[in-house]
Amino acid sequence: MLESQDLKRLDELFSSMEEANGCFLGYPFAKRFDYEPLWRFMSLTGNNLGDPFEPGTYRVNSHAFECEVIDFFAGLFRAPSCEVWGYITNGGTEGNIYGLYLARELYPNAVAYFSQDTHYSVSKGVRLLGLEHSVVRSQSNGEISYDDLAQTATRARNRPAVVVANIGTTMKEGKDDTRKIRAVLHDVGISAIYVHSDAALCGPYAPLLDPKPAFDFADGADSITLSGHKFLGAPMPCGVVLSHKLHVQRVMRTIDYIGSSDTTLSGSRNAYTPIILWYAIRSLGIKGIKRIFHQCEDLAAYTTNELNARGVSAWRNPNALTVVFPPVEESIKAKWQIATQNVSHLVVTPGTTKHQIDAFIEATTSRGR
Incomplete structure (x- = not known):
């Protein structure tokens, strides 16, 4: 049996991971899946x-x-x-x-x-x-x-x-x-x-x-x-x-x-x-995979267009879920876990929401206004 301080640490870890999942855009990892029948x-x-x-x-x-x-x-x-x-x-x-x-x-x-x-x-x-x-x-x-x-x-x-x-x-x-x-x-x-x-x-x-x-x-x-x-x-x-x-x-x-x-x-x-x-x-099948891809691509296109409309030079390859833009500052990189080399990017994977994208765009483009 774990002691109370150990249980508290588990609760804190869960809260931390849950918060990080909510603002996770820079690396490809699908979110919001449900595998409860497999527990x-x-x-x-x-x-x-x-x-x-x-x-x-x-x-x-x-x-x-x-x-x-x-x-x-x-x-x-x-x-x-x-x-x-x-x-x-x-x-x-x-x-x-x-x-x-x-x-x-x-x-x-x-x-x-x-x-x-x-x-x-x-x-x-x-x-x-x-x-x-x-x-x-x-x-x-x-x-x-x-x-x-x-x-x-x-x-x-x-x-x-x-x-x-x-x-x-x-x-x-x-x-x-x-x-x-x-x-x-x-x-x-x-x-x-x-x-x-x-x-x-x-x-x-x-x-x-x-x-x-x-x-x-x-x-x-x-x-x-x-x-x-x-x-x-x-x-x-x-x-x-x-x-x-x-x-x-x-x-x-x-x-x-x-x-x-x-x-x-x-x-x-x-x-x-x-x-x-x-x-x-088995749950998705070919049709489901194709449907989810198109949902993600539509959101990637929306992200690219919105960033460009706000003065950020963003682009993506044809049929890509990855949106590329100039390197972001450290605070944005840290909060949204944005991958950065000579450019930054975010990846619209299944489970990414428009709300997350809008919050990221607002945080990225509102500074210096």
């Missing part, structure tokens, strides 16, 4: 140990639901029938490192290429894996510079290329084109190519856009990762990574202890996030 699972132990598609002696898991989530995204990402494998990760960083891991096992002598707008997890991954790498310039909208990719790759045209394509860059939601990436590398004489698509934010809705960005398996991706908490919504970080089975077989190890094989990075994995993601996609 009962928190009274049970759960571990999605090993390969979710293989039976084993360890049965306290949600593998069946995990496999359904993988199958859903395999269809959404136009994966070849029965030729794709995946698992649910603890977030986009694990998915990116897993894609790079598969690429390194396929091409140990490869050079990895990614743009300067790429998420920091990729630079972490290449260091962990000992992959030689080159950072490529970005265009002003955050998309990779295909000309600079060609020039950079030409210097190592005799070696395989591993490219991380951003399907929604961190700050500007710029989207790289996997078809163009492959064409550029072929043109400079590289035929051994592995493309990993980092679709952390955009993965659930990118296939539904018009025009659809070129990023999926039919467009030449070898592996794809997305985050579950950013658009679909979850109380904790989670993600999905998918790859061609042939790539995964190179890292497969049979583990007698669990009576199965393990093809994942983390081994022991969260058994609850697959249930949450299954619940989300």
Whole structure:
């Protein structure tokens, strides 16, 4: 039994997190979801140990639901029938490192290429894996510079290329084109190519856009990762990574202890996030995902227009939920948790309200009047 001061600390932490959730705009994390029917699972132990598609002696898991989530995204990402494998990760960083891991096992002598707008997890991954790498310039909208990719790759045209394509860059939601990436590398004489698509934010809705960005398996991706908490919504970080089975077989190890094989990075994995993601996609379906995206995009357009009307130079990429504007002052950055590099941005994810947007715009533009 906790003492009263400990219970008070929990109450204070809840109040603090609740307040922070109410003014949380700078990072993609869906809000105001309702998973009350799943609370009962928190009274049970759960571990999605090993390969979710293989039976084993360890049965306290949600593998069946995990496999359904993988199958859903395999269809959404136009994966070849029965030729794709995946698992649910603890977030986009694990998915990116897993894609790079598969690429390194396929091409140990490869050079990895990614743009300067790429998420920091990729630079972490290449260091962990000992992959030689080159950072490529970005265009002003955050998309990779295909000309600079060609020039950079030409210097190592005799070696395989591993490219991380951003399907929604961190700050500007710029989207790289996997078809163009492959064409550029072929043109400079590289035929051994592995493309990993980092679709952390955009993965659930990118296939539904018009025009659809070129990023999926039919467009030449070898592996794809997305985050579950950013658009679909979850109380904790989670993600999905998918790859061609042939790539995964190179890292497969049979583990007698669990009576199965393990093809994942983390081994022991969260058994609850697959249930949450299954619940989300079963509740929403394709139509629901599309509907919520359009609601978010309408609010992102409203935000951009209102900021511009008040003299703030704001913009967003086509079909983007990320609104980019000049760096904000520290007090605004701190209160609204606004991500800032050479620019600031906010991300309109599901659960973001017009009231929050209006309060942010008022706070940002009322100073100095």
